[in-house]
Amino acid sequence: MAAKLIQVATETVTSAVSSVILTGIDSDDVYMLAITNMDSSNTTAGSYHYPYIRFTESGTPNTTTNYHATGKLLYSGGTFLNIVNTSNDDIQLNLVHVGTGTNQTVQGIYYIYNAYNSSEFTFCTIEGVGISSSTADKLYGGQGGAVLIQTTQVDGVELSWSSSQTITSGTFTLYKVI
Amino acid sequence: MSNLRLINETELTSGVSSFSVTDIFTEDFDIYKVVLSDWVSSNGYWYLRPLNSSGSAITSGNDFATLLVQSHTTFVEYRGTNTASLWATSNICYSNGNNGVYYFINPYSTSSYTFVLGQDAGFGFGNNLNTKNIGVQKTLTRVTGIQITQQSGGTFTSGKVKTYGLRVDS
Numbered sequence: 615m616a617a618k619l620i621q622v623a624t625e626t627v628t629s630a631v632s633s634v635i636l637t638g639i640d641s642d643d644v645y646m647l648a649i650t651n652m653d654s655s656n657t658t659a660g661s662y663h664y665p666y667i668r669f670t671e672s673g674t675p676n677t678t679t680n681y682h683a684t685g686k687l688l689y690s691g692g693t694f695l696n697i698v699n700t701s702n703d704d705i706q707l708n709l710v711h712v713g714t715g716t717n718q719t720v721q722g723i724y725y726i727y728n729a730y731n732s733s734e735f736t737f738c739t740i741e742g743v744g745i746s747s748s749t750a751d752k753l754y755g756g757q758g759g760a761v762l763i764q765t766t767q768v769d770g771v772e773l774s775w776s777s778s779q780t781i782t783s784g785t786f787t788l789y790k791v792i
Numbered sequence: 793m794s795n796l797r798l799i800n801e802t803e804l805t806s807g808v809s810s811f812s813v814t815d816i817f818t819e820d821f822d823i824y825k826v827v828l829s830d831w832v833s834s835n836g837y838w839y840l841r842p843l844n845s846s847g848s849a850i851t852s853g854n855d856f857a858t859l860l861v862q863s864h865t866t867f868v869e870y871r872g873t874n875t876a877s878l879w880a881t882s883n884i885c886y887s888n889g890n891n892g893v894y895y896f897i898n899p900y901s902t903s904s905y906t907f908v909l910g911q912d913a914g915f916g917f918g919n920n921l922n923t924k925n926i927g928v929q930k931t932l933t934r935v936t937g938i939q940i941t942q943q944s945g946g947t948f949t950s951g952k953v954k955t956y957g958l959r960v961d962s
Binding site for chain 1: 897898
């Protein structure tokens with residue numbers, strides 16, 4: 615029998631915002647974050663920026679440099695890259711260049727573990743896919759995992775873009791897995 | 793009630809070389825979870841194609857990237873652009889079985905690309921072979937199903953597909 619997913623929070627962006635915060639993590643259950651059609655305000659083809667996630671505590675993003683993330687960046691246009699980020703102040707989700715085209719968006723599924731448990735680190739798995747504009751709609755996607763090495767009580771997530779890009783579209787939904 | 797809704801459960805007939813599951817993606821959901829289990833074949837590789845609303849395979853505009861992680865030798869990268877399938881030569885379906893979970897995003901939309909991501913685990917001939925996969929269908933064709941086909945004339949002996957829709961309550 616498949617696990618039940620109970621929606622905790624959702625937000626659909628239709629006009630530009632600097633970030634999206636979803637809260638509602640209130641138990642030691644596993645949570646799942648689904649992202650669809652996340653686009654940015656970028657207007658320069660080939661410019662490099664990336665979507666990221668931070669965990670929130672009492673609704674406030676944790677901006678400490680206690681995030682570590684590793685994985686593999688799959689790429690339809692060339693050699694795959696290793697992702698190794700230590701002591702960052704965020705978790706890079708897909709490491710994609712997202713460009714100016716209509717369908718150059720980001721999608722992803724992320725499972726979050728131990729978030730509400732204040733005696734454990736918070737972990738998440740990373741599975742994302744997106745389109746770059748740098749060279750003719752190339753496909754990117756990060757596969758890996760990340761951890762916040764703090765024993766704090768996490769109650770949600772913040773989604774945003776690097777390089778001061780705003781979120782211009784996207785649906786962001788947080789589910790509890792039971 | 794769970795936001796994850798079971799839509800379809802299908803099991804193939806042993807001996808077929810190609811297997812389609814039609815009319816599983818509709819306007820009701822934007823995200824679908826497709827669980828493949830107990831896939832066993834006489835050959836090593838299979839590929840996946842999206843199906844249009846007529847049940848025909850969409851054989852252009854598919855890009856993919858797959859990392860094959862395996863226990864007996866070095867990992868292998870597969871990639872392709874504008875290919876006839878989402879995974880041309882990369883997924884393993886050996887004699888001891890292959891199982892995986894894939895997410896299809898925006899398949900029914902004709903204004904957004906159909907994105908796919910997922911992973912699977914398999915074992916055959918004494919080796920553990922697993923893949924990490926991403927793909928996109930870029931023709932803006934409505935995708936309503938999937939087709940899984942063996943390469944090189946092989947046949948499947950078993951295989952199940954469970955499809956779930958992931959509901960978003962606004």
